Amino acid sequence: MNLVTNNKWIGQRTIRPDGMDKVTGRAQFAADTTMPGQIWGKVLRSPHPHARIRSIDTSKAEKLPGVKAVVTARDIVDFPIANGAVMLGIQDMRWMCRNVMARDKALFPGHPIAAVAATTEAIAAEACKLIEVDYEVLPWSIEIDDAILPDAPILHEFNKFDGKPSNIAGRLEHKKGDIADGFKKADIVIERTFTTRPVHQGYIEPHACLISVAPDGKTTIWSSSQGQFMVRAMTAYLTGIPQSDIRAIPAEIGGGFGGKTIVYLEPLATLLAKKSGRPVKMVMTREEVMRATGPTSGSKSTVKIGATKDGKIVAAHGTFYLQAGAFPGSPIRGAAGCSFTPYDIPNLLSEGYDVCSNRSKVAAYRAPGAPIGAYAVECVMDEVAEALKMDPLDFRLKNAAKEGTKAAHGPVFPRIGFIETVEAAKNSDHYKAPLGKLQGRGVASGFWFNAGGESSAQVNITEDGNVVVTTGHPDIGGSRAGIANICAELLGIDYRRVSVIIGDTQTIGFSNLTGGSRVLFASSIVVTQSTEKIIQTLRERAAKIWEIDPEAVKWENGAAHPVSPNAGQFEPLTLQELAEKAPAMGGPIGAGVQLNTTGADGGFGTHVCDVEIDVDLGIARVIRYTAVQDVGRAIHPGYVEGQLQGGVAQGIGWALNEEYIYTKEGKVDNPGFLDYRMPVCSDLPMLDCIMVEVPNPKHPQGVKGVGEVPLVPVMAAVANAIYNALGKRFYALPMSPPKVLEVLDAPTREAAE
């Protein structure tokens, strides 16, 4: 495939099409819209981590003046466990129907029990308090170690592991060679166990939706999500309304990071709207977001790596236990499948265990599972390199996966850019800079699969010769800017003449979620193909006007030209001229393409982190950070860097401060931004990026997904830097001030003074 080179717009830092709305406050996020006659929905949530629901009496709530509808699990379509899995993407509707509303048991504090719609939010909240629920409180467990004990309280009695009821919902393994054999060849073997705490995606916009249902069932959903088609399908499944009757309109989305790839409110609001005959708005509080949505898994991992004296890894074994929360489905595939993938390891066994416990069902979070696995693997890599007295980047180079390496999860790599990222890190000014007292430097690498999948685009030329592109993926981090750059480049016009719209479910073809680092990869393929069809039409139209062969017309700089003087001497016909002539020349100009896109290459990154330890307060402060990533092709460098920087900031939070803290009663004790400590501006330094561009040969512009890799290496890079500063390694996250203080024993402090 010919890569576009010599670009005017691809690779430029253009101003994004939706930017003006966002800097002026005009952009419409889900909670910003109202409808005539709208009422408010609220959810009653379980106070218990684990309880059988004996009965629910909603009669008092229903009688409260102002209450218009109450719904419970009875109103939601059931997907009986015994009937087997009903998959929608990676979600099993048997769990989804029980996650949006507890069916027979409440499985975590915050689990929805009933929902009320009333004329005001205050009345709806009041009505929730009037609902009487008879609970049989059951024993519970939250941590992995407790949940896998032989006598642990079992969440799902039907789930069996090794023939016995268990909270282990699944196991997965990737295997290559023979590890027993491999470890025999090793001169050095290091095995360590690591734990991480659950962390929340932490998007600043809480979940919200506004839904109206007409008496004939025609439903309009306006909501914040990473996929309007996912919202439509899940709502249809759970309410029994056909998908064709549901129009899901994507509002602007205020962050998601994977956390908005499933529904929480939409089915409830739809049922409330249907029952009441009024549009229903539901907005979560921050506390509800923290208690009942996401987060990603907490984990316990054991990693063993064996290498020969000359620095070759000969065997590795990883065991990754990940918390799934109340329902099966933790990202063991990401943990077991990604964490060893940067390396060419002949003998490898990587296992993942999916463990249910009494906390909210986990949701995807940026490269789901991969950062958890990489944290363990990359810390052990650091220890092995040290034991071998090798520079940690040289150790990676020596074992790096490259073209032709077979990854344990299946693929044989095409040309990849991993080595380039390690070399760029090694050659960076950052890596060569001296360190001060109580400062340390750490490195780590990471991999994420990346994805293609379904995508649809429609490109229309307006009567005045401008362009409207419609795609089906919510724009969460600037993808509209990339699409405008590509379309303008292909058409040879100013990018400001291209307007990019996110279509709703009833106006554009099916498009899968915004997630998996897939949006710009997939949408640019369908946009490219649509634009190429349009260019073909434009050439044919010019050919007709000039009465020559379409093959004798080329499209260049926004106009049709004869390919050469012997094709005839004609003045170029611009896009605008051809658009104006359209009514007489065959009608409207537009083209759409729907595809299941393939060819997404995996992404690799290597990070360098410097920390400085405050010995009095126990704070490990990141003072310099460089993220290197093979981005394939940076269509809009500004937003590619933004992805890298944003991922790094999240990883620093995960490494140093973020964690769910539980009370003795099994409830989340820090469900707000004050006590759940995400990085603020003064916690971070500038975050440097090095974009390595090894174009993806299977994509017309060379694009590789970029959104997820940036989170993968961060915790290990920070941990390795802290080790380098203190000579003391942490095997548990977060490495928060009290924990750092603990290891800063007297000798260390004295040495610092």
Added chain:
Amino acid sequence: MAKVHVTTSINGEPMEFLCEPSDTMLDALRGPLALTGSKEGCASGDCGACSITLDDRLICSCLMLAVEAQDHEIRTIEGMAQGDKLHPLQQKFLEMAALQCGICTSGMLVASDALLKKNPDPSEEEVRFWLAGNLCRCTGYDKIVRAVMETAAEMRAQ
């Protein structure tokens, strides 16, 4: 419950509205005043998405009662551009990709504007500490800090 009548000034315009005594200023802005540029991320003063100024002082509108607006001057993101002319900070945020999802952006801009009014020449550290009350989960703050510093430099040069 009887609503309270409040007379105030918003973005330089005289304004009146009705609210519950317990409503926050953010409730009033997003409700009766239909100014939804200020966002609610936490309702507890921890995210800054609802940042506005009250008599030129930067505050979280989720921590202020709506009735307290009586006879005071409120400014919100909607008042930052003059007609079709963006404030230099807005322009710089666009040029430097200092926003991704955009949910924190109104609050960031209002807070940055308040900083530059107070201190036209802030150091990076001052910018970081001033904006520490405005959470952004997307950008890692790098581009935001750079945009504020660069705007400050350009505004000083004029």
